[in-house]
Amino acid sequence: xxxxxxxxxxxxxxxxxxxxxxxxxxxxxxxxxxxxxxxxxxxxxxxxxxxxxxxxxxxxxxxxxxxxxxxxxxxxxxxxxxxxxxxxxxxxxxxxxxxxxxxxxxxxxxxxxxxxxxxxxxxxxxxxxxxxxxxxxxxxxxxxxxxxxxxxxxxxxxxxxxxxxxxxxxxxxxxxxxxxxxxxxxxxxxxxxxxxxxxxxxxxxxxxxxxxxxxxxxxxxxxxxxxxxxxxxxxxxxxxxxxxxxx
Amino acid sequence: xxxxxxxxxxxxxxxxxxxxxxxxxxxxxxxxxxxxxxxxxxxxxxxxxxxxxxxxxxxxxxxxxxxxxxxxxxxxxxxxxxxxxxxxxxxxxxxxxxxxxxxxxxxxxxxxxxxxxxxxxxxxxxxxxxxxxxxxxxxxxxxxxxxxxxxxxxxxxxxxxxxxxxxxxxxxxxxxxxxxxxxxxxxxxxxxxxxxxxxxxxxxxxxxxxxxxxxxxxxxxxxxxxxxxxxxxxxxxxxxxxxxxxxxxxxxxxxxxxxxxxxxxxxxxxxxxxxxxxxxxxxxxxxxxxxxxxxxxxxxxxxxxxxxxxxxxxxxxxxxxxxxxxxxxxxxxxxxxxxxxxxxxxxxxxxxxxxxxxxxxxxxxxxxxxxxxxxxxxxxxxxxxxxxxxxxxxxxxxxxxxxxxxxxxxxxxxxxxxxxxxxxxxxxxxxxxxxxxxxxxxxxxxxxxxxxxxxxxxxxxxxxxxxxxxxxxxxxxxxxxxxxxxxxxxxxxxxxxxxxxxxxxxxxxxxxxxxxxxxxxxxxxxxxxxxxxxxxxxxxxxxxxxxxxxxxxxxxxxxxxx
Numbered sequence: 001x002x003x004x005x006x007x008x009x010x011x012x013x014x015x016x017x018x019x020x021x022x023x024x025x026x027x028x029x030x031x032x033x034x035x036x037x038x039x040x041x042x043x044x045x046x047x048x049x050x051x052x053x054x055x056x057x058x059x060x061x062x063x064x065x066x067x068x069x070x071x072x073x074x075x076x077x078x079x080x081x082x083x084x085x086x087x088x089x090x091x092x093x094x095x096x097x098x099x100x101x102x103x104x105x106x107x108x109x110x111x112x113x114x115x116x117x118x119x120x121x122x123x124x125x126x127x128x129x130x131x132x133x134x135x136x137x138x139x140x141x142x143x144x145x146x147x148x149x150x151x152x153x154x155x156x157x158x159x160x161x162x163x164x165x166x167x168x169x170x171x172x173x174x175x176x177x178x179x180x181x182x183x184x185x186x187x188x189x190x191x192x193x194x195x196x197x198x199x200x201x202x203x204x205x206x207x208x209x210x211x212x213x214x215x216x217x218x219x220x221x222x223x224x225x226x227x228x229x230x231x232x233x234x235x236x237x238x239x240x241x242x243x244x245x246x247x
Numbered sequence: 248x249x250x251x252x253x254x255x256x257x258x259x260x261x262x263x264x265x266x267x268x269x270x271x272x273x274x275x276x277x278x279x280x281x282x283x284x285x286x287x288x289x290x291x292x293x294x295x296x297x298x299x300x301x302x303x304x305x306x307x308x309x310x311x312x313x314x315x316x317x318x319x320x321x322x323x324x325x326x327x328x329x330x331x332x333x334x335x336x337x338x339x340x341x342x343x344x345x346x347x348x349x350x351x352x353x354x355x356x357x358x359x360x361x362x363x364x365x366x367x368x369x370x371x372x373x374x375x376x377x378x379x380x381x382x383x384x385x386x387x388x389x390x391x392x393x394x395x396x397x398x399x400x401x402x403x404x405x406x407x408x409x410x411x412x413x414x415x416x417x418x419x420x421x422x423x424x425x426x427x428x429x430x431x432x433x434x435x436x437x438x439x440x441x442x443x444x445x446x447x448x449x450x451x452x453x454x455x456x457x458x459x460x461x462x463x464x465x466x467x468x469x470x471x472x473x474x475x476x477x478x479x480x481x482x483x484x485x486x487x488x489x490x491x492x493x494x495x496x497x498x499x500x501x502x503x504x505x506x507x508x509x510x511x512x513x514x515x516x517x518x519x520x521x522x523x524x525x526x527x528x529x530x531x532x533x534x535x536x537x538x539x540x541x542x543x544x545x546x547x548x549x550x551x552x553x554x555x556x557x558x559x560x561x562x563x564x565x566x567x568x569x570x571x572x573x574x575x576x577x578x579x580x581x582x583x584x585x586x587x588x589x590x591x592x593x594x595x596x597x598x599x600x601x602x603x604x605x606x607x608x609x610x611x612x613x614x615x616x617x618x619x620x621x622x623x624x625x626x627x628x629x630x631x632x633x634x635x636x637x638x639x640x641x642x643x644x645x646x647x648x649x650x651x652x653x654x655x656x657x658x659x660x661x662x663x664x665x666x667x668x669x670x671x672x673x674x675x676x677x678x679x680x681x682x683x684x685x686x687x688x689x690x691x692x693x694x695x696x697x698x699x700x701x702x703x704x705x706x707x708x709x710x711x712x713x714x715x716x717x718x719x720x721x722x723x724x725x726x727x728x729x730x731x732x733x734x735x736x737x738x739x740x741x742x743x744x745x746x747x748x749x750x751x752x753x754x755x756x757x758x759x760x761x762x763x764x765x766x767x768x769x770x771x772x773x774x775x776x777x778x779x780x781x782x783x784x785x786x787x788x789x790x791x792x793x794x795x796x797x798x799x800x801x802x803x804x805x806x807x808x809x
Contacts, residue, residue, distance in 0.1 A: 020756065021756075021758070021768060022756055022758050022768050022770075023768075024766055024767050024768070026766075026767075027767060187769070187770075188687070188770070189260070189685055189687075189770065189801055189803075190260060191260050192260050
């Protein structure tokens with residue numbers, strides 16, 4: 001059971017970097033969090049749903065940090081009926097109070113960061129930079145409170161305390177460690193070693209993705225078709241694995 | 248399929264090593280720090296090189312206070328074979344042999360005049376060069392101390408036919424059993440700045456007035472130095488000779504028996520005089536040279552001569568030395584420069600006194616390795632090389648600033664003050680100054696009892712960043728025994744027989760703190776790098792001995808030009 005502190009120590013050991021000030025603790029933590037985020041994205045591991053109510057006259061709603069990617073199937077509850085919302089671009093969205101109505105489209109845009117301060121020497125105070133998040137917009141502007149249901153892929157949460165445990169299953173946490181080691185080795189310009197550890201990370205991320213795809217599927221033998229798999233030949237019919245009974 | 252030439256090979260990312268295993272080049276501040284050989288230093292201080300290693304210079308210990316500014320110090324053996332250290336101060340002569348101030352006689356010269364002395368028949372003959380004393384009906388310019396008799400007596404002329412009352416002399420020498428006087432002041436007040444005069448053999452009381460020779464008559468200033476050259480091998484047959492220097496220009500070789508008809512004067516081929524007579528030392532022959540006299544010239548360079556030819560010794564530090572001497576003259580127009588011969592370390596020690604900041608410096612020439620070393624913090628004054636109770640060579644210094652007797656070249660600090668040794672390498676580019684490198688690790692092999700070592704790397708011709716790492720050690724219990732302890736008249740090496748010093752090989756990473764993200768670090772990079780090895784200030788008095796250094800780096804490519 002690797003928590004953040006244990007993973008950091010494992011990464012330091014693998015880098016021959018225990019007690020080496022070349023890599024700082026915040027740096028290790030950043031890399032481990034980056035690994036968790038990346039593995040979650042690659043594996044599309046956690047599909048979740050959230051709901052919130054609109055406010056009359058408010059077009060945009062900043063989404064929580066955990067929302068990584070919105071999936072198709074955003075719904076709006078109106079008159080006891082769930083209605084699917086279509087997508088539109090932020091530029092095409094209707095705005096202004098004169099057009100308030102029941103929304104039938106939504107759009108997404110990035111959160112505008114306004115708290116980054118540039119110092120007199122040109123550097124940025126990174127401590128005040130906000131973490132990236134999405135803003136959810138409706139068109140037309142809602143005229144009343146409606147319940148919105150959003151299916152999404154969750155982003156990994158930011159591990160801050162050493163006792164924080166990643167959501168990634170324990171058997172794949174070694175992949176997070178490998179990612180941090182790879183980044184450390186890149187900083188040290190040991191690029192061959194960096195490549196080796198990045199391969200370990202990719203192997204774990206790929207395996208986790210396979211598990212996510214297989215999850216919920218039953219029956220054996222069966223054919224698997226997955227057009228979203230980046231390893232498949234895009235533009236064709238996906239790849240097919242045929243399991244045959246043997247003697 | 249064969250590998251293309253342009254493809255990266257598996258070991259292209261491997262670090263390369265640059266090694267420094269020898270430090271014998273010494274201080275060479277006169278030359279371009281980018282062009283120096285690896286074993287030389289553009290700036291080092293308080294260290295000395297031995298073959299294959301680098302050591303902190305030994306310290307010094309304050310022994311006893313003197314009553315006034317000293318005017319000379321001399322070591323000799325008396326007729327019982329006992330060691331004697333004579334000190335001159337305040338017009339008096341003191342016996343300092345036991346490390347205590349013992350008055351031998353008072354009023355034996357005029358305070359403030361430098362003492363010239365020579366040992367003949369186990370007695371110390373001395374003169375301040377200007378004072379003519381009176382003893383009954385006699386007048387004299389020279390006195391002598393006979394420690395066994397416990398007396399200081401005037402050297403009264405025997406009164407034989409042709410003798411002159413003993414004149415005062417600014418230089419004295421014992422040569423073939425005769426007392427030789429240079430730069431005279433006769434009884435009656437007549438001065439003869441070019442003249443040398445000598446006594447009969449084994450009879451310093453008989454100085455015949457016609458036994459004189461005028462050297463470089465009427466030119467080049469006054470005679471200010473005279474030293475026996477031993478037996479020189481220059482010429483057809485070996486001969487004994489005397490080196491004589493003048494205060495403005497001209498150095499001479501005097502050879503032959505001491506008689507006006509046989510003594511001959513040879514002007515040595517050197518375009519200089521002697522800036523201060525106390526800087527003249529005879530360097531004995533060795534396997535790598537020697538057998539010459541060296542001195543600080545009036546042109547502010549250190550010269551050596553075998554009696555015929557000469558050359559400049561101080562080429563490697565020429566500018567630095569000339570600048571330091573100018574600084575001393577800016578402090579005092581009558582600045583004095585002295586010297587010592589440190590046989591223990593094979594060094595000619597040129598004491599150039601205290602600079603305008605009150606810090607004293609010596610420039611030391613290692614005649615065995617032919618390299619220069621700068622010492623900072625040793626006392627400054629009149630030096631005498633002698634022997635301690637264990638027959639080990641020791642250096643005494645009668646401090647002209649603080650009026651103290653010191654024992655130098657012993658211990659690991661200057662009477663409690665850190666001596667701060669350091670060595671800077673040249674700017675090393677590892678073979679190609681146009682290839683950018685990242686500097687990763689520094690390995691150091693060293694020996695110590697407690698000292699931590701700090702290595703500072705400065706990348707040059709790139710971004711000019713500086714990175715440092717401190718290598719600390721954990722010595723075992725035997726290492727905590729006292730090392731290099733300075734004690735008066737005793738062993739320099741106070742280390743017990745069972746104790747040993749551990750050898751360490753440690754590594755440290757030279758990394759740069761990121762300016763934009765304090766607390767985070769990146770690798771040092773540049774086209775070349777200078778490494779400074781120093782004793783950490785957290786352990787200022789430990790033993791400091793460096794065997795070798797290795798810098799690990801990775802070539803990061805050449806700038807594209809097309």
